[in-house]
Amino acid sequence: MSGKPRDNEGNREGATDLKEELNKKIKEQKVVVDELSNLKKNRKVYTQQRNSSIFFLADRGQTLGSCKKELDNMKRDLQDM
Template sequence: MEMPSSGVHPEDGAGLAPYDILTPHREDLSSKIKEQKIVVDELSNLKKNRKVYKQQQNSNIFFLADRTQMLSESKNILDELKKEYQEIENSEKTKIKK
């Protein structure tokens, strides 16, 4: 599993208000969170004897991986995505209040 890059790049929305830049990023994060929840759920419900494969980054090659390690990594990624989403939500709320 690959951790998505975080942050908003200035060149992504030159000339836009900060709120306009954050909203598409928040929607993208929301989609990634839903996807990651499915991954965690699928890994959690696998039988103990099932094999799990991890895709090599930037390749179509898959390698046998440890199920519990993959579950742990997936949960960590989900936690990071949720944290980033919450930071954006809080940032948007404080900008709206001003």
């Protein structure tokens, strides 16, 4: 028996794991977008600095827009798989 079928199965399992992980991130991002969409106009929004535990005051509209864009990119990546 050759090792190729095992490699293909491993690749399929790896791709399935990646899809599951991406689906999980998409669900999380949908929650973020919904939460930002339902905030009152006067509520403050803070974003976390990358690779840090520091949060900065951010514009709600810009944050919502960037979160929607990130969600769209994730969905596109999932379709490309």
